[in-house]
Amino acid sequence: MTFSTLQLFLLIVLLALAVLFLLRQHLPWFRYAAACKKWPHVTGRIVDSPASDDSTDGQSRPYHGGRAQAVLYSYSVDGKEYEGDNISFDAEIRRNPALMSKAAEMYEISEEVVVYYDPKNPRISVLRP
Numbered sequence: 001m002t003f004s005t006l007q008l009f010l011l012i013v014l015l016a017l018a019v020l021f022l023l024r025q026h027l028p029w030f031r032y033a034a035a036c037k038k039w040p041h042v043t044g045r046i047v048d049s050p051a052s053d054d055s056t057d058g059q060s061r062p063y064h065g066g067r068a069q070a071v072l073y074s075y076s077v078d079g080k081e082y083e084g085d086n087i088s089f090d091a092e093i094r095r096n097p098a099l100m101s102k103a104a105e106m107y108e109i110s111e112e113v114v115v116y117y118d119p120k121n122p123r124i125s126v127l128r129p
Contacts, residue, residue, distance in 0.1 A: 008056075029106065030089075030091070031050065032089040032118070032124065033089035033090060033091070033094075034124050035118070035128045036089055036116050036129040038117075039040055039116040039117055039119060039126075039129065040116070040117065040119055041114050041115060041116045041117070042075050042077060042114075042115055042117065043075070043112055043113070043114065043115070044073045044074055044075030044076075044084075044112070044114070044115035044125075045073060045074055045075075045110060045111070045112055045114050046071055046072070046073050046107045046108060046109050046110060046111045046113060047073055047074050047083065047109065048071065048072040048109065049071045049072075049104060049105070049107045049108060049109055050070075050101065050104045050105050062107070070085045070086060070087070070100070071087060071104050071107045072084075072085050072103055073085070073107075073113055073115060073125075073127065075115040075117070075125065077117055077122040078122075080122070082117070082122055082123055082125065084115065084117075084123075084124075084125035084126070084127075085129055086124075086125060086126040086127070087100065087103045087104060087126070087127050088103065088126060088127070088128040089126055089129075090128070098126075103128070109125045113127055114117070114127070115127060116129045
């Protein structure tokens with residue numbers, strides 16, 4: 001099978017668009033992963049966690065943002081309340097549901113946690129910088 005010049009051009013354009021789409025989706029996480037180590041932090045509290053799952057069917061429940069096996073935590077910055085569900089911006093943890101689940105299960109409801117937040121946008125936060 002041979003490609004015509006037009007087909008090859010269209011294939012390259014489609015691949016370039018796919019790469020740009022993926023970069024647009026994931027680039028902020030890479031920036032956050034590098035920056036969050038220098039972010040200020042506050043004390044927060046776990047609101048929901050897989051560790052609190054009392055179901056006996058062994059099924060994981062959906063959490064905040066529709067992600068399974070996540071934690072939900074609340075925190076306050078300059079008197080304004082926020083909620084977050086990012087445990088880590090580490091790409092390995094975010095891509096691996098088993099690692100995410102294991103990390104999430106370490107947190108209990110009402111547990112105090114240190115929350116690192118973006119000083120430019122306090123809605124963006126993480127528990128493990």
